[in-house]
Amino acid sequence: MKRSRIGRRIGSIAAALGFSLMATASFADPVSINIVDVAGNLALTKAGFEAFKAKYPNLVGNITYTNAPAPQLPGKIKAMQAAGRSDIDLVLTGTDALSAGIEQNLWLKLLPDQAAHFPGVLDQYAPAPRKMQDLAQGYGLEVVYSPAGPLLEYNPDKVADKDVPKSPQQLLAWCKAHPNQFIYARPANSGPGRAWLMGLPYLLHDKNPQDPINGWANTWAFLKQLNECVPYYPGGTSAVMKELGEGTRSMTVTMTGWDINPRALGVVPGNFKVGRFDDMTWVNDAQFMVIPKGVPKDKLDVLYKLLEFMMQPAQQAMTYDDGYFYPGPAIKGVGVDQAPAHSQEVIKKYGRPEYDKWIADRPNVVPLSADAMVKAFHKWDTDVGAQKTQ
Template sequence: MRITRRQAIGGLAAVATLPATRLFAQSRLALPTSPVALNVADVAGNLALTQMAIENYAKAKPELVSKITFTKAPAPELPGKLKAQQAANRLDIDLVLTGTDALSAGLEQDLWVKLLPDHSASLPDLAAIYQEPAHRMLALGKDHGVIVTYYPSGPLLEYMPDRVKKVPTTAEELLAWAKENPNKFLYARPANSGPGRTFLMGLPYLLGDSDPHDPVKGWDKTWAYLKELHKYIEYYPTGTGALMKELGEGTRDMTVSTTGWDINPRVLGVVPKEAAVATLKGFHWVADAHYMCVPKGIADEKLAVLLDLMSFLLTPEQQAFTYDKGYFYPGPAVKDVPLSMAPQESQDAIAEFGRKEYADWIANNPVEIPLEPSSMVVAFRRWDEEVAGKKS
């Protein structure tokens, strides 16, 4: 069929009226004609869940990837390093696997490539494939991060049954237990600990505070509670690993935990297998996720490969690896990835160390998303100054 000049101009005019985001979303970057080397930086411990799947991609796509190098670093160090590399035009990190901490710091400093909807055409339909809470968590990425793993997290109580005969069932009972058993309950500094952070953000739901999303004006009960609890806590570890070691060695009898921090340390033998978990009345999950972010300054041909890698990692077959040994239990961000799809090693670990009650708790308790990054920073600062910094 022959197209007249008038028809052509009319078609162009129609395209011009489309929103710019639609145009971006419909374009795909060209894949390279020869394989590229990728450098992946992990600041969240995510490689325990995804490294095998990433290596599977390199094996499946040798025409796109010649080599993948993995590095690990503390989350607080990454933004400054990236900023310096970008300023010098010498970027040597192609993909960052991060939690909400470095994600939000990178957003604040404008370090990340905008992925959505600009490159939606190169990614799966995220709204269709993600589990519902994972899709809500996507909003924290402000279109600059794509979720690769998700879990409902906590806060849970973890305790040694031989040493805790009467398990608290409410936040008030937990406070009373801590008073009766000074220095036997412990939690880690929230800014450095997933369970600590989840406990901090979960308390407003447990206590019925006026606005669980506003740590300045809506957490009066939470701040009062934490200040009172502080009187019976010896110190705050700077990481969860040290805390679990104390629980395992018998120095502490009870702590706050998450599904992953319950299962994995028992798999590894850090905490005895017989450790038990409980929820408190009014419990809401406060979810957590890991994101894939791309630093600004990356070449288009590498970005094209990274988008293809992201799509690969979000297939059910590769998501099944995220069950790992319960580290981020369950782990998959996408729907319809049963444990039966996971490697046998993962199935065996979770069969032995998992909890039958988790399926019921996940299905029948509300799942909340964490605080917005700016509010989380405020909550951490207030905790540091008003709780940990308070003299007993």
Template structure:
């Protein structure tokens, strides 16, 4: 009897110790099963900034493999909804901006990250840059900010065609009407510069409530409908906009810091093209987030969270300076340009703008719309502004 009792107790002890060990590994982020494949969907282009950091993760964790696909923000929520209804989990990590984040929150597609997984991300909120921490608030605990940009709204123009860039929305409208079809911007639902322009106008026009697109943007909607009269069409994404702009068929476009620097660095837009800011403008900041769809097995979910924690480490954040695509890039504090690879430093020095530091320091910053308001604003733009002209 004593032997039996002792054996049972020893068995309980070992089982308990095993449970504690597993729990400790999970908290530390060391849940690494054999031959796990993490399927990543890139919605907003953040993969370009994070690819090297992911490669670093793979080198340390050779049993974890990755697949990468791209998807437009308007189409992904329906796909995720269908997968979840069917009990499938073919997408493990989504990288994207407020458009896909907001749509996913509205449809309850994302796993709650905080505070549920706080042990995997110790001090994450305190580690963010102040403005990035403000952007994190929009995630409603269902995502983590991974890169940050004080976006716009800015105007980019061909100096050979535009001798005096507009400094107010009224001047932009007058220029557009005097130069029909020479201004272009993309559908805001799938374009960071388009959204920055859309959300920045209420501040510039003195609308009643910049945070209420339905009841507080009377001046903005009237302005956009008027501007619509001299715009030929709205491309489905920013890349198409920059191609036409760079090729010379358009003379001006709305822009943000990253979409100004990166296309010039890549040669899509001529290096000598200029940037202009509206007088007394307010920055509408932008962020790319990491989101985990519901339905993942616990083992897979643990690996995905470990990848996310890796991407927020300062050494990996330094890689997000990249070629200026999401300038400056890092979302966390104490990651100066000097930590970035030499290639990134060279690109920023050659294609960056001296005025950005002054504007970022001296102009006010605002959060974008929250998820529900953004969905309403994008829907209203689609229905009332771009309905007949979006391609």
């Protein structure tokens, strides 16, 4: 009888231990990570994510990648969270969806809440990217950086160098004289469109460039005038570059990476040129890694390690890529000489030596705060692009 009782107890302990071991094994199983890119960021970071998967097969079994329009993502995530679902583990975003997500309380707070997973990360950033990281308000990590724009890109077969506008007023005059030849994309889903929208208050000497509602009287008046000679506003920058490359349009606003990369890819002819406004202020741009609320704990531990991995010099050097977000790296001390050989070739062939001088000569500023940016996008959509956005 005693032996039977002992046997049953041993069996119970073994069963409990077995359950515990199964639970531990399940927790330790590699996870699948679903990444959604609303910024074209995968061109810069996918190689880094794949390097992480190759280095840590015990942590990551599979990574799926999806692209989505930035304006639609916050609503989708909000609906998922309301339904108690977690289909998206990591979002790669520009300042657009970052701002919308902060406003709607969609993102997990990383800093300072999870600072132990990212030791010294804020000290790694170069000075200008460090200022951009503040835009995330701790809800994301800036993974790439660009001084951005706004710049003008033009077809030299249609626009003589001497006729390239040097001020917004000259651009308006050129646009009226050449209707339907100038376009730009909806700012809420376009890096160049955002740089243009946020750069205008500096060019037009508005009362408060950081207040789109009460401080941009000159900008909104100008954009409404410009609207008269703009045929329509594409939903993204790729469509703009396609029309520019095909010769349908002659001029658009751009930024460093959107100048270099489409020419490197052959979407835009290599001989197309850029100009800058005489009184320009660089409106910096950055892209961020953010984690939606509701991601399971077993995935969070892996994601924290992945984000920290992406901030290391080897992965940062990969972000030179094909010049898409030139220069790319957000941390200090990562030069183009550390980039993959192909990236070095692209920058040498399609980069512009004048960029270094322009960046050094002209002031640079951070974009609008999250709240102000959402308001600026809404006002542009309502007052400028309402009837012409496609």
